[in-house]
Amino acid sequence: MGPLFGAVVARALDEWWEGLGRPDPYIVVEAGAGTGTLARDVLAAAPECGPALRYVLVERSGALRERQAARLPLELPSLVLGPAGAGDEDGEAAHGSGQLATSLAGFPGQRFTGVVLANELLDNLPFVLVERRGHAWSEVRVGWGVGGAEEVLVPAAPDLATEAERLAPAAPEGGRVPLQHEAARWLRGAVSALERGRLVVVDYADASASLAARPWLDWVRTYRGHSRGGHPLDDPGGQDVTCEVAVDQLAHSRVPDCDGSQAAFLAAHGIEELAAAARAGWQAGAAKGDLAALRHKSRIGEAAALLDPAGLGGFRVLEWVIGSL
Numbered sequence: 001m002g003p004l005f006g007a008v009v010a011r012a013l014d015e016w017w018e019g020l021g022r023p024d025p026y027i028v029v030e031a032g033a034g035t036g037t038l039a040r041d042v043l044a045a046a047p048e049c050g051p052a053l054r055y056v057l058v059e060r061s062g063a064l065r066e067r068q069a070a071r072l073p074l075e076l077p078s079l080v081l082g083p084a085g086a087g088d089e090d091g092e093a094a095h096g097s098g099q100l101a102t103s104l105a106g107f108p109g110q111r112f113t114g115v116v117l118a119n120e121l122l123d124n125l126p127f128v129l130v131e132r133r134g135h136a137w138s139e140v141r142v143g144w145g146v147g148g149a150e151e152v153l154v155p156a157a158p159d160l161a162t163e164a165e166r167l168a169p170a171a172p173e174g175g176r177v178p179l180q181h182e183a184a185r186w187l188r189g190a191v192s193a194l195e196r197g198r199l200v201v202v203d204y205a206d207a208s209a210s211l212a213a214r215p216w217l218d219w220v221r222t223y224r225g226h227s228r229g230g231h232p233l234d235d236p237g238g239q240d241v242t243c244e245v246a247v248d249q250l251a252h253s254r255v256p257d258c259d260g261s262q263a264a265f266l267a268a269h270g271i272e273e274l275a276a277a278a279r280a281g282w283q284a285g286a287a288k289g290d291l292a293a294l295r296h297k298s299r300i301g302e303a304a305a306l307l308d309p310a311g312l313g314g315f316r317v318l319e320w321v322i323g324s325l
């Protein structure tokens with residue numbers, strides 16, 4: 001996708017900054033930031049909160065953190081967060097010194113006021129898979145057989161069976177449910193990292209009972225490069241295994257304050273205004289067909305793709321408000 005999503009996120013960051021009373025520093029942690037595409041697009045949109053903005057890309061993969069450095073100017077963590085936030089020693093971040101970005105392998109060392117943003121992170125976290133067998137539940141484990149990785153079903157431990165029964169009491173025979181303990185743990189950690197602010201999760205999502213009624217290979221999907229991969233047990237380590245996020249399981253830790261589609265989120269934060277400007281720009285420049293006109297044209301297509309309810313627009317955006325705004 002092009003930079004439109006980041007431009008809308010930049011507007012949302014401005015609204016939340018205002019709502020928080022314009023804190024300075026305003027710390028925005030993007031968790032699971034990957035190669036830094038979203039960060040680059042948000043910063044390129046030059047949000048109004050810029051002078052106070054400290055953008056922190058949190059990415060556990062060292063190889064991806066290196067690629068971020070090639071995409072956007074990154075400063076030392078101690079400059080952006082102050083020595084204490086960078087986990088070094090006591091000391092505060094400087095105020096109002098311009099939009100600054102840094103990259104870390106984990107959350108900042110101190111609680112902060114601002115935003116935690118996670119785009120397609122939670123679907124990437126490990127989960128336990130259980131399957132309905134008569135009145136009981138089995139855990140689906142992975143073994144290594146002559147043909148490579150294969151499923152091994154074992155009776156689920158009592159706590160897992162109880163949890164599955166609570167989440168999906170009407171699961172059909174053979175129905176599967178992911179138990180997303182890591183996602184719930186991540187949520188609790190992100191909530192406790194925020195002194196005041198907002199936690200925003202964008203992902204594919206459903207509810208446990210609904211997942212149990214769907215074929216499991218619909219919601220455990222694999223990706224390789226930018227395309228769909230093969231069966232989850234194929235080529236271990238060679239493809240990304242993802243799982244739709246069960247919102248009810250997150251809500252068990254903390255009920256979200258907002259839960260809507262990506263299309264609704266983008267509409268609430270002004271995508272239509274940006275798309276209208278792009279349409280006007282394309283109309284004015286189409287005859288010339290120069291680079292600026294073509295940028296407008298591609299932004300029009302991007303808006304349609306981002307809002308498509310059967311595609312990206314159908315992603316869910318969950319928001320938790322932390323502390324008083």
Ligand SMILES: C[S@@+](CC[C@H](N)C(=O)[O-])C[C@H]1O[C@@H](n2cnc3c(N)ncnc32)[C@H](O)[C@@H]1O
Nearest residue numbers: 031032033034058059060061064119120121124
């Ligand atoms: C599916 S990618 C999404 C990347 C990016 N947010 C995007 O939308 O393009 C998930 C990213 O989260 C990272 N990741 C997974 N677990 C993580 C964790 N516990 N903390 C930080 N990053 C993590 C992965 O290395 C990967 O880069």
